[in-house]
Amino acid sequence: MSPRRVTLADVAKAAGVSRTTASLVLSGRGRELRISRDVEQRVLRAADELQYRPNIVSVNLRTGTSRTIGFVSDTVATSRLAGDMIKGALEAARERGFMLFIGETEGDAELERLLLQAMHDRQVDGLILASMFTRTIKVPGSMTAAPAVLLNALPDQPTPLPAVLPDEVEAGRRAARVLLDAGHRDDIYLIGAGPGMGDVPPASVAAVERLVGIREALAEAGVKVAGGRLCPDWQPEEGLAATRDLLETARPRALICFNDRIAMGAYQALDDAGLNVPDDVSVVSFDDHPIASWIRPKLTTVALPHYELGRKAVDVLFTEIGGDHAAPDRQGEVHRVPMPVRSRESIAPPSAQSG
Amino acid sequence: MSPRRVTLADVAKAAGVSRTTASLVLSGRGRELRISRDVEQRVLRAADELQYRPNIVSVNLRTGTSRTIGFVSDTVATSRLAGDMIKGALEAARERGFMLFIGETEGDAELERLLLQAMHDRQVDGLILASMFTRTIKVPGSMTAAPAVLLNALPDQPTPLPAVLPDEVEAGRRAARVLLDAGHRDDIYLIGAGPGMGDVPPASVAAVERLVGIREALAEAGVKVAGGRLCPDWQPEEGLAATRDLLETARPRALICFNDRIAMGAYQALDDAGLNVPDDVSVVSFDDHPIASWIRPKLTTVALPHYELGRKAVDVLFTEIGGDHAAPDRQGEVHRVPMPVRSRESIAPPSAQSG
DNA sequence: GTCCGTTGCTAAATCGGGTTAGCGCCCGAT
DNA sequence: ATCGGGCGCTAACCCGATTTAGCAACGGAC
Numbered sequence: 212m213s214p215r216r217v218t219l220a221d222v223a224k225a226a227g228v229s230r231t232t233a234s235l236v237l238s239g240r241g242r243e244l245r246i247s248r249d250v251e252q253r254v255l256r257a258a259d260e261l262q263y264r265p266n267i268v269s270v271n272l273r274t275g276t277s278r279t280i281g282f283v284s285d286t287v288a289t290s291r292l293a294g295d296m297i298k299g300a301l302e303a304a305r306e307r308g309f310m311l312f313i314g315e316t317e318g319d320a321e322l323e324r325l326l327l328q329a330m331h332d333r334q335v336d337g338l339i340l341a342s343m344f345t346r347t348i349k350v351p352g353s354m355t356a357a358p359a360v361l362l363n364a365l366p367d368q369p370t371p372l373p374a375v376l377p378d379e380v381e382a383g384r385r386a387a388r389v390l391l392d393a394g395h396r397d398d399i400y401l402i403g404a405g406p407g408m409g410d411v412p413p414a415s416v417a418a419v420e421r422l423v424g425i426r427e428a429l430a431e432a433g434v435k436v437a438g439g440r441l442c443p444d445w446q447p448e449e450g451l452a453a454t455r456d457l458l459e460t461a462r463p464r465a466l467i468c469f470n471d472r473i474a475m476g477a478y479q480a481l482d483d484a485g486l487n488v489p490d491d492v493s494v495v496s497f498d499d500h501p502i503a504s505w506i507r508p509k510l511t512t513v514a515l516p517h518y519e520l521g522r523k524a525v526d527v528l529f530t531e532i533g534g535d536h537a538a539p540d541r542q543g544e545v546h547r548v549p550m551p552v553r554s555r556e557s558i559a560p561p562s563a564q565s566g
Numbered sequence: 567m568s569p570r571r572v573t574l575a576d577v578a579k580a581a582g583v584s585r586t587t588a589s590l591v592l593s594g595r596g597r598e599l600r601i602s603r604d605v606e607q608r609v610l611r612a613a614d615e616l617q618y619r620p621n622i623v624s625v626n627l628r629t630g631t632s633r634t635i636g637f638v639s640d641t642v643a644t645s646r647l648a649g650d651m652i653k654g655a656l657e658a659a660r661e662r663g664f665m666l667f668i669g670e671t672e673g674d675a676e677l678e679r680l681l682l683q684a685m686h687d688r689q690v691d692g693l694i695l696a697s698m699f700t701r702t703i704k705v706p707g708s709m710t711a712a713p714a715v716l717l718n719a720l721p722d723q724p725t726p727l728p729a730v731l732p733d734e735v736e737a738g739r740r741a742a743r744v745l746l747d748a749g750h751r752d753d754i755y756l757i758g759a760g761p762g763m764g765d766v767p768p769a770s771v772a773a774v775e776r777l778v779g780i781r782e783a784l785a786e787a788g789v790k791v792a793g794g795r796l797c798p799d800w801q802p803e804e805g806l807a808a809t810r811d812l813l814e815t816a817r818p819r820a821l822i823c824f825n826d827r828i829a830m831g832a833y834q835a836l837d838d839a840g841l842n843v844p845d846d847v848s849v850v851s852f853d854d855h856p857i858a859s860w861i862r863p864k865l866t867t868v869a870l871p872h873y874e875l876g877r878k879a880v881d882v883l884f885t886e887i888g889g890d891h892a893a894p895d896r897q898g899e900v901h902r903v904p905m906p907v908r909s910r911e912s913i914a915p916p917s918a919q920s921g
Numbered sequence: 922g923t924c925c926g927t928t929g930c931t932a933a934a935t936c937g938g939g940t941t942a943g944c945g946c947c948c949g950a951t
Numbered sequence: 952a953t954c955g956g957g958c959g960c961t962a963a964c965c966c967g968a969t970t971t972a973g974c975a976a977c978g979g980a981c
Contacts, residue, residue, distance in 0.1 A: 922981105923980105924980090925978105925979090925980085926978090926979090927978085928978100929974105931972105931973085932971105932972090932974090933970100933972085935969080935971100936967105936968095936969090939965080939966090940964085941962105941963090941964080941965100942961105942963090943960105943961090945959095945961105947956105947957095948955100948956090948958100949954105949955090949956090949957105950953100950954085950955085950956100951952105951953080951955100
């Protein structure tokens with residue numbers, strides 16, 4: 212092990228003052244408490260020479276603040292997306308001198324309980340409860356023990372906890388507008404959900420909200436959805452099958468895919484059918500998965516702002532920590548983070564040829 | 567905030583004993599220190615009724631152990647891979663009742679220094695210094711302050727730190743054997759690196775090691791590499807370009823791509839040239855990126871065992887923490903984690919037609 | 922009756938800081 | 952000479968645990 216950390220006592224001794232004085236100077240309260248310039252300088256110099264760093268554990272014990280926040284998610288590994296969310300949170304925390312405890316529950320309520328317990332045992336100053344895909348969650352009772360924020364999740368019953376979510380409805384509008392702006396009016400099909408509001412995978416908040424936005428923007432332009440195919444799990448195979456099925460009876464000129472994995476399947480079905488993207492069929496999608504810029508032509512998609520979501524959650528958490536956090540009857544605010552359109556190569560005006 | 571945590575003093579009072587006694591009983595040393603059954607039961611019951619949980623911060627201050635380890639990586643977000651590595655580490659740590667601090671340096675040495683400092687300030691019991699792609703790194707001086715393990719990284723100079731790495735040489739052998747087992751002997755080309763040992767992207771340990779393994783296994787079977795194309799950055803576009811270039815002068819019957827992104831580009835080039843995978847050309851690759859099972863036909867690939875790497879790093883770290891950790895002249899061991907072959911649909915025997 | 926050993930428990934120190942209360946000194950005013 | 956008050960600093964307690972040293976009571980041996 213190392214020779215032993217330098218403690219406040221060492222600094223005090225080196226400067227020839229008491230621990231109290233050293234503490235006062237180093238916490239910047241020396242001026243206000245009438246410590247002389249001379250002593251102040253001696254302490255500062257001693258601290259510098261000894262490379263003194265306060266033991267945060269000790270500070271934590273005394274003051275109750277650990278400069279640490281806990282990030283509990285259902286899973287960190289499922290998606291690359293998770294990484295960006297954590298990255299955003301990490302950076303926002305670091306800018307404030309905070310560290311992040313990471314934990315994952317795998318959706319197991321008991322594990323979640325233990326994890327939150329372990330974090331409380333370590334005196335975290337705040338908690339972020341994150342889901343890797345947008346959904347409603349049961350908020351554990353212990354969440355009221357410290358300031359907390361829901362990330363990519365909505366509480367199943369009213370709680371005072373604020374929530375941070377992507378603005379999926381607006382994302383739906385934007386996806387629709389991408390097509391409208393390119394001149395599309397007819398033969399716009401949906402792959403993954405729709406066309407009706409009932410045609411959505413169960414428990415998918417994103418599906419519902421995207422669909423709302425899409426229908427809204429199209430309706431405003433007086434455009435009707437030509438049809439849609441529901442995919443329960445939004446995987447590439449399902450996108451392939453759904454699009455193949457669609458092509459048997461219809462000749463779409465534009466596809467709104469509910470995520471990039473579905474779009475990837477759709478690309479294959481279109482290719483198999485000898486249809487060219489974007490000349491024959493325009494495709495717009497959601498998520499901005501890395502795959503979107505790997506496939507040819509590069510996919511235009513409305514991005515999930517994972518990095519910003521992570522940052523925003525930390526920002527909101529700090530206003531919770533800073534604020535009185537004492538009005539328990541207050542309803543938790545919902546913060547929506549905009550989803551930007553990534554314009555690439557999968558959109559073109561509708562071809563003159565038509566059916 | 568919550569009503570205030572239950573402390574050891576509360577338990578002691580409720581049981582009608584001293585804090586010392588309560589501590590002794592709860593740490594299991596009561597028997598050995600002759601605490602009576604009666605008192606033991608009273609303490610246990612009180613602790614249970616009050617739902618007492620020791621404040622780890624306090625324990626940490628007193629004993630110096632925080633039941634926490636630090637995971638510092640260059641970046642968590644670049645790859646989905648990172649998530650799995652963290653997940654493995656997380657689970658292995660949790661099984662031992664440890665939590666993980668996550669930090670990322672973005673490759674910035676100053677940030678790294680600050681991060682390691684922040685972790686030491688929080689008295690981590692051990693550190694994992696991880697890289698998201700295999701490479702050699704400069705080990706910061708402060709790493710000797712606590713037990714530490716390198717993950718997916720090799721020290722640029724001899725240090726006593728152990729390292730955990732994927733077994734890339736064996737992976738190279740396995741990729742080659744996949745082709746040999748399918749009956750391939752001729753027209754095997756490499757995309758991404760090779761054919762010579764000099765044809766590798768700079769600073770890529772994986773490239774060198776995979777190439778060594780490939781050449782070894784092929785040489786053993788008396789098979790010669792027909793040719794290769796170097797891609798500096800291993801992206802899909804490069805794989806596409808390299809394969810397209812290759813097809814202008816050669817007619818490969820098998821491709822070993824140095825990772826799945828390159829393979830994805832190769833698929834496109836083959837498709838453009840009207841060649842079928844696997845009937846005309848077999849393709850084997852490395853990494854087992856999610857993309858590998860999304861593209862058609864599903865890609866046979868030698869998987870990077872990210873999850874296991876994370877677990878292994880924690881395992882090794884715990885033997886460091888447990889061991890005396892005192893022999894500073896000892897050379898750090900290198901632990902190699904096997905890379906499993908994921909057999910899918912991109913391999914077939916060489917076609918009878920030939921050139 | 923004294924001495925010693927065991928039994929069963931507790932007082933007090935400790936970790937490394939933050940914080941409150943107050944001490945000694947010097948100066949000017951009375 | 953005495954008092955009051957500002958100045959500059961420190962003693963001592965606190966956070967919540969662990970751990971060392973030791974105390975009181977009792978029983979048996981001599």
